[in-house]
Amino acid sequence: MAERKRRQTQKVCVLAGLFVLNFSIAVMLAQSSAQISGAIKDQTGAVLPGVEVTMTQAETGFKRTAVTDETGSYVLPNLPVGPYRFEAALPGFRTYIQTGITLQVNSNPIINAVLQVGQVLDEVSVQADAALVETRSTGVGSVMDNVRVLELPLNGRRVADLILISGAAVQGTNTFTYGARGYNQVAISVAGGQGAGVDYALDGGTHNxxxxxxxxxxxxxxxxxxxxxxxxxxxxxxxxxxxxxxNAVTKSGTNQFHGNLFEFVRNNSFNANNAATQTRDTLKRNQFGGTLGGPILQNRLFFFGGHQTTMERSANSPAPQFVPTPAMLEGDFTTFASKVCNNGVQRVLRAPVQSFGADANGNTIYRVDKSQLSPAALNLAKRLPAAQDACGQIRFNRGVADNEYTSVGRVDYQLTQKHSLFGRYLDSYTHNLDDYDGVNVLTFSRSALQSRIHSFVLGDTYSIRPNMVSSFHGTVNAVTNEAYPPKYFDLSDLGVKNVYHYVPGFFLMTVTNGFNISG
Incomplete structure (x- = not known):
């Protein structure tokens, strides 16, 4: 008997815990919605209990209703963002209607109304845009609405850059780009905080x-x-x-079909020469895609989808590098150590290199027996590009190629006036190609990296009663990164013995003041 009571007690605790968790999740994650509250009074200033308050979203027909309490107050939480029509009705009074209300993400405005005596069928309409005042949030913030998101110029069309113009935000120094993750990540410091101290939420789900x-x-x-x-x-x-x-919100479908096609091009063919160098940049970027949204069932089921492809090509010229010259491979290091190749300073070489006096230009003659040169080093020199001058200097260009594919899909379903569901999926695939040209191994500085982000959010909102809403958000984020180094040669190919290679045909090397094979 005692064991049975203990099990029953455990079940009750578990159910109570799940109930509390459900409402805790609603408080913590319902960040992609808005809330309104206010009070309804008559012309004398007396509060009016029992007033039916209705908010109707203009684009989808979504409705949420509340009834004022004994103090004339009402609360409508967890409202999707967008334009709304506010309506307050009570028998014996004219119906109050206000349009031009636009709820923004994570806003908590107060909307009060004064009802006039008359028939319910009579209406008092206010059509001017409502001035909504934030009264509940303790934070300081600004909203970047859809017009500014679309119209403000963005280099590369990266929405995160708009955070920098939202106030008190600067780009940090610990920016993660290629090498840490395949996709660009910008560390943004807000109000003097850490670069990694910003919490990102997309449609109410974590996005960090x-x-x-x-x-x-x-x-x-x-x-x-x-x-x-x-x-x-x-x-x-x-x-x-x-x-x-x-807190960000993706677009959703409405009762009207809407969509677009776009392409943004940046190409050096359209640019003038740089005033200082009289050359053009090498960047070529094409960004193209489209969106489509609309109803599946009027006022109940909606869809939205979009895709963008970014293809970027450019070239850069790294600092000059130095490789062995034909004279050095024969054991003659005189020119390598000369003043001409070392900014007017004679370089002093140590054994096994020997000095043999000075030449006609005053440079120390340095030679070493060719038999003392490392066979592995000679094999490496054969695989390096030829020196472009007597000092061993070589210059070259590196090609950079990056592709990014981003897709978004969302479905909203209004089951009943009290119950709604939505699901959103975001897929972002970034493919950074390696820069090895297949001929000059020194062009290699980065491996090919494929990064993929899967982000899924499922939301369920149920109105238990006018001032109590259960909101559940489930989020799944998966990030994968796979590096694919090119194959050229490894130490075993150069004749080095007893070396294990985790990746055959690939190794990294740095020669101080010489050259780099790195990625």
Whole structure:
């Protein structure tokens, strides 16, 4: 009997824990929505209990209803962002209607109304845009709405760059690009905080990379509805990132089909020469894609999808490198150590190199018996590009090729007036090609890197009663990074014995003041 009671007690505790967890998740993760509250009064200033308050989203027909309490107050939490129509009705009074209300992500405005005596069928309409005042949030923030997301110039169309113009934000120094992750990650310091101290949320789900602490790839501008940057005295829900919070919302379908096709081109053929160098840059970037959204079932089921492809090509000229000259391979290091090759300073070489006086130009003559040269080093020299002058200097260009493919899909389903579901999937695939040209091994500085981000959010919102809403968000983020180094040769190919290669045909080498094979 005691054992049975103990098990029953455990079941009750588990159920209670799940119930509390459900509402805790609603408090912590319902960041992609908005909330309104207010009070309804009559013309004398007396509060009106029992008023039915309805918010209707203009684009989807979504409705949420509340009834004012004995103090005339109401609360409508967890409302999707977008334009709304506000309506307050009570028998014996004219219906109050207000349009031009736009709820933004993570906003908590107050909307009050005054009802006039009359018939319910009579309406008092306010059509001017509502001035919404934030009254509940302790943080300081700004919203980057869809118009600015689309219209403000963005180099590379990276939405995260807009955070820098939202106020109190600067780009940090610990920016992670190629080599750490395959996709660009920008460390942004907000209000003097750490670069990795910003909490990113997309559609109410966490959107941070657990490896770096930075945000992962955001949707491209045409697929993003808006985002909000907040800092300073943030609620406890942002406790795992101390600096700031960025809450973003993807676009969703509406009762009207809408979409677009786009291409953005940056090409050096369109540019003028640099005034200092009289040359053009080498960047060629093509970004193209499109979006489409609309209804599957009017007022109930909607879809939205979009894709963007980015193809970027450029070339850079690294600092000059130095390789063995034909004279050095024959054992003559006189020119290598001369003043001409060392900025006017005679280089002093040590044994086994021997000096044999000075030449007609005053340079010390250095020679070494060719038999003392390392066979492995000679084999390596055969695989290096030929020197372009007597000092061993060589110059070359490196080609850079990066591709990025970002897709977003979202479905919203209004089961009933009290119950709604949504699911959003984001897939971002980045392919950074290696820069080895297949001929000159010194062109190699980075391996091919393929990075993929899968981000899925499922949201369920149920209105238990007008002032109590259960909101559940489940998030799955998966990031994979795979490096593929090119194959050229390894130490065994050079004749070095007893060497294990984890990746055959590949090794790295740095020769101080000489050349680098690195990636």
């Amino acid at each position: 990379d657990v490896y770096t602490g930075l945000g992962v790839t955001m949707p491209f501008p045409d697929a993003l509805q808006e985002f909000k940057l907040e800092t300073n005295a943030l609620p406890a829900q942002y406790g795992h990132h101390s600096s700031a919070a960025v």
